């Protein structure tokens with residue numbers, strides 16, 4: 001256990017970990033089962049284009065999300081583009097700035113205009129009042145993001161979308177297996193999009209899915225994600241190649257088999273982080289509504305630099321030196337990133353404050369209770385010695401180390 005500042009690796013102490021600890025370690029499930037599925041696909045000589053593993057994966061995701069239709073894709077970014085394109089969205093798309101760049105990129109790659117909206121100061125979720133104030137005759141759609149698996153204000157956003165006759169989608173990249181108002185994420189708005197990237201609670205190496213109860217929309221997306229080739233084999237739409245392969249589906253199914261276990265492990269990890277950091281001034285662990293289900297795939301802390309003298313970036317550097325790779329999800333907000341920055345700058349106060357404070361800590365089945373205690377010891381030591389750390393930090397900077 002580290003007790004003195006000189007124990008910290010950033011000031012010359014030994015690293016706390018032998019092996020690096022990551023936020024997004026893949027949860028790949030039972031390897032034998034994965035190889036068996038892969039072998040079956042190879043023996044079948046069927047590798048992509050709507051194979052049996054893909055269909056099984058789509059069916060299981062649709063069941064999990066309690067929706068009628070699921071179209072699995074090569075990733076969630078393409079899935080977002082497909083859903084916007086297949087819904088004939090034009091003009092402006094209102095979305096939070098506090099999200100991964102992919103949400104904004106999907107919009108701008110279609111030639112649509114992302115309109116960045118502020119979020120709730122604590123939850124990081126789209127502020128419905130601000131959304132309503134941004135609706136104009138040019139608004140084609142609203143995209144809500146279930147940030148870190150917390151549900152967006154689905155009901156309020158559905159009302160705004162209905163009142164203004166605009167489409168509503170949810171970027172549910174973080175929210176597989178989560179609920180909003182007790183209902184599974186997946187059935188809200190016109191459609192929702194999941195990600196199965198390597199870093200997600202369920203992975204298919206790379207992958208995504210669009211889920212919806214709208215059969216016509218699902219059919220159009222299915223056609224569009226296969227070069228626009230309709231079931232009668234004729235090209236009926238301007239399509240792209242957004243398909244998920246059998247190899248990806250094999251991994252998706254195997255990771256999905258392990259999802260209950262992954263979620264249970266993540267839940268314990270989250271509870272332990274909350275417990276260990278409860279009394280650490282200036283550090284707060286973002287909580288989840290106990291009345292809702294969550295996958296707990298993200299453990300997010302907020303660093304109050306005014307209370308502890310060091311800021312999020314310093315804490316991240318202190319952890320990094322100990323071989324703990326914490327991620328500043330999501331910083332900066334999209335409206336402050338190069339492709340979307342404007343002059344004069346757009347000001348989104350809550351987004352800017354929150355994006356400077358948040359840090360995602362390592363979790364997932366690869367992270368043990370002992371790992372978490374060690375990470376929390378480091379955070380505790382750093383948070384209670386901010387002034388002294390700053391004095392040493394300046395010396396480090398001056399001596400160029």
Ligand code: T4K
Nearest residue numbers: 022023024025026075076077100102173195197198199325
């Ligand atoms: N919408 C939202 C709200 C999203 O968060 C995302 C993706 C999307 C849409 C788009 O979904 P996809 O098109 O990707 O399906 C990562 C992921 O690449 C990205 O999928 C994810 N969100 C985002 C939150 O995180 P980076 O740039 O942070 O990834 P990277 O390579 O730094 O990896 C993060 C950590 O995970 C590292 O510390 C190492 C670890 N890792 C990563 C990989 C790839 C592993 O241990 N194994 C691995 O295979 O973006």
